[in-house]
Amino acid sequence: MTQAKKKQGGNRVIISVLGPDRVGIIASVATILADHNINILDISQTTLQEYFAMMLIADMTKSSIDLDCLKEKLIAKGKELGVRIDAQHEDVFNFMHRI
Amino acid sequence: MLSIKEILETIKMVQEENLDIRTITMGISLRDCCHPEVELACRKIYDKITRLAENLVKVGEQISREYGIPIVNKRISVTPISQIAECSQGEDYLPFARALERAAEAVGVNFIGGFSALVHKGFRRGDKLLVRAIPQALAETERVCASVNLATTEAGINMDAVYQMGKIIKETAELTASRDGLGCAKLVVFANAPEDNPFMAGAFHGTGEPECVINVGVSGPGVVKRAVEKLGCADFGALAEVIKKTAFKVTRMGELVGRRAAELLQVPFGIVDISLAPTPARGDSVAEIIEAMGLERCGTHGTTAALALLNDAVKKGGAMASSYVGGLSGSFIPVSEDAGMIRAVQEKALNLEKLEAMTCVCSVGLDMIAVPGDTSAETIAAIIADEVAIGVINHKTTAVRIIPAPGKKVGDFVEFGGLLGRAPVMEINPFSAAAFVQRGGRIPAPIHSLSN
Numbered sequence: 001m002t003q004a005k006k007k008q009g010g011n012r013v014i015i016s017v018l019g020p021d022r023v024g025i026i027a028s029v030a031t032i033l034a035d036h037n038i039n040i041l042d043i044s045q046t047t048l049q050e051y052f053a054m055m056l057i058a059d060m061t062k063s064s065i066d067l068d069c070l071k072e073k074l075i076a077k078g079k080e081l082g083v084r085i086d087a088q089h090e091d092v093f094n095f096m097h098r099i
Numbered sequence: 100m101l102s103i104k105e106i107l108e109t110i111k112m113v114q115e116e117n118l119d120i121r122t123i124t125m126g127i128s129l130r131d132c133c134h135p136e137v138e139l140a141c142r143k144i145y146d147k148i149t150r151l152a153e154n155l156v157k158v159g160e161q162i163s164r165e166y167g168i169p170i171v172n173k174r175i176s177v178t179p180i181s182q183i184a185e186c187s188q189g190e191d192y193l194p195f196a197r198a199l200e201r202a203a204e205a206v207g208v209n210f211i212g213g214f215s216a217l218v219h220k221g222f223r224r225g226d227k228l229l230v231r232a233i234p235q236a237l238a239e240t241e242r243v244c245a246s247v248n249l250a251t252t253e254a255g256i257n258m259d260a261v262y263q264m265g266k267i268i269k270e271t272a273e274l275t276a277s278r279d280g281l282g283c284a285k286l287v288v289f290a291n292a293p294e295d296n297p298f299m300a301g302a303f304h305g306t307g308e309p310e311c312v313i314n315v316g317v318s319g320p321g322v323v324k325r326a327v328e329k330l331g332c333a334d335f336g337a338l339a340e341v342i343k344k345t346a347f348k349v350t351r352m353g354e355l356v357g358r359r360a361a362e363l364l365q366v367p368f369g370i371v372d373i374s375l376a377p378t379p380a381r382g383d384s385v386a387e388i389i390e391a392m393g394l395e396r397c398g399t400h401g402t403t404a405a406l407a408l409l410n411d412a413v414k415k416g417g418a419m420a421s422s423y424v425g426g427l428s429g430s431f432i433p434v435s436e437d438a439g440m441i442r443a444v445q446e447k448a449l450n451l452e453k454l455e456a457m458t459c460v461c462s463v464g465l466d467m468i469a470v471p472g473d474t475s476a477e478t479i480a481a482i483i484a485d486e487v488a489i490g491v492i493n494h495k496t497t498a499v500r501i502i503p504a505p506g507k508k509v510g511d512f513v514e515f516g517g518l519l520g521r522a523p524v525m526e527i528n529p530f531s532a533a534a535f536v537q538r539g540g541r542i543p544a545p546i547h548s549l550s551n
Binding site: 014018053086089090093094095097 | 100101102103105106107108109110164165166167168348351352354355
C-alpha cells in the first residue's frame with residue numbers, strides 16, 4: 001500500500017502561510033517554488049479576522065531541492081515577511097482527514 | 100482534495116493545542132545477550148542496542164520535519180534484564196544498569212526501560228538480584244527505568260513481592276533524597292503489565308515480542324479539551340461522539356509516524372498506544388478535559404463517570420484509527436505531569452482515595468503520586484496492594500509510581516522538572532496496614548464467573 005501511495009502522490013507537500021495580511025506573500029512563496037522547479041497544483045486562501053491563511057499544494061517530483069531545504073527557505077522568507085510559513089508532507093493531512 | 104479548513108485544523112492542533120507524538124519506542128530483544136561472564140553479557144547488550152537503535156533519533160527527527168509534528172521522545176525498551184542477567188554467575192546487577200545507561204547515552208535517547216522483573220507468581224534468582232539492585236541503579240543512572248510486575252489476573256497477587264517493593268521504593272527515595280526522591284519517578288510496579296508498552300517508566304520488551312519493533316505513543320489531551328470546549332453544552336451522546344472523532348485524528352498521526360518510522364528503520368511496526376498522555380504544559384491536561392465537561396474541579400463527585408466516558412470514547416476513536424492498538428491505551432492521570440491534577444490536589448478537590456477510584460475506569464493507576472517522606476514501607480505496600488487488586492479483579496493493567504518524598508510533609512512540593520513535572524505531597528490514611536501486608540504469600544487469582 002505504501003508503494004502504491006508513493007506512486008500516486010508521494011511527493012506532494014502542503015505549504016501553509018499564516019499571519020497578518022500584506023502585499024507580496026503569494027508572490028514570494030511562488031518565486032521560491034518556481035526557482036526550484038516545484039509545481040503548484042492548487043492554491044486556496046482565506047482571511048480569519050485580520051489574519052491571512054493560505055494553503056498551497058505543490059508537487060516536488062522534479063524539485064531541485066529536498067523538503068528539508070525547502071522548509072528552511074520558506075521559514076526564512078516567512079521571518080522576513082513577518083508571517084509563519086511551513087511545508088509539510090501531504091500524508092499528514094490525508095491520514096488525519098481521510099479514511 | 101483537502102479543504103483549507105481541514106489543513107488549518109491540523110496545523111492548529113500542533114501549534115495551539117500541543118498535539119505531538121509523545122514517543123517512538125524501539126523494543127529490542129536481548130535474549131541472545133546472555134553470557135556467564137557479567138562483563139561479556141554487558142558488552143553484548145551495549146553492542147546490540149547501539150547497533151539496532153543507531154538511527155532511531157535521526158529517523159525520529161527526520162519524520163518530525165517531514166510531517167511538521169513534534170516527536171517529543173525517542174526511547175528504547177528491552178527484554179526484562181532479570182531474565183538476561185540470570186544466566187551470568189554475578190550477584191551484582193549494577194553493571195547491567197550501567198550498560199543500559201551507556202547504550203542509551205550513545206544513541207541519544209532520554210530513557211531506556213527494561214531494568215525489570217516479572218514476579219507475579221514468585222521470584223527466581225535473577226529477579227531477586229535485580230530487585231535488590233534497583234535503588235542503587237536508579238540513583239546512579241539517569242536514563243534507566245525499572246519496573247516490576249507483581250500480579251496478574253491469572254496468578255493473583257504476589258504479596259511478598261508487594262511488601263518488598265514497598266521497601267525498595269523507600270530505599271530508592273532515600274538514595275535520591277537530594278533530588279526529592281527522583282529515583283522513584285523511574286520505578287513503576289504493575290498488575291497485568293503489557294509487553295508492548297511504549298511509555299516510561301514501565302516499558303519493557305515482552306517475551307512474545309519480535310526481535311526488534313517500533314511502538315508509538317500519542318498524546319493529545321489539549322486537542323480533546325479544545326474540542327470539548329467548542330462543543331458547549333451538548334448531551335452525552337454528542338460529547339462522546341466529539342471525543343471519538345478527535346481521538347481518531349490524534350491516533351492517525353501516531354499510525355502514520357509509526358508506519359513511517361518502521362519503514363525507514365526497516366523494523367516491524369508494533370502498536371500505537373492510544374493513551375491520552377498529559378504534560379505539565381498549560382492546556383495539555385486530562386484533568387482540564389474533565390473540567391471542560393462541566394465539573395468545577397477534577398476530583399469532585401462525577402469525576403469517575405466523566406473519566407469513564409472519556410476513556411471509552413478515546414478507545415473507540417483510537418481503535419478505528421490504527422491497525423494495531425496496544426500498550427496501555429487509556430487516559431493517563433499522573434498527578435505531577437498534569438497541571439490540572441496538581442491544581443485539583445492543591446485545592447483539596449482531589450485526594451488519594453478519589454484518585455484510586457478513578458483508576459478503576461482508566462489506565463494506568465496511581466501515577467506520579469508524592470506522599471510524605473515518613474510514610475512506612477508497609478503503607479506503601481498496602482497502597483500498591485489496593486491498586487494491583489483493582490487491576491487483577493477487573494482484568495486490566497494498573498500500576499503504581501509513588502514517591503515517598505524524603506523530608507517532605509503534606510502540602511510541600513517535589514520538583515522534578517521537564518516532563519516529570521512537580522507534585523504536591525498528598526495526605527495518606529494514618530492507620531496502619533502493617534499486620535496485613537506482613538502476612539506474606541500470595542493472594543489467589545480471582546474467579547471470573549459470578550461477576551457481580
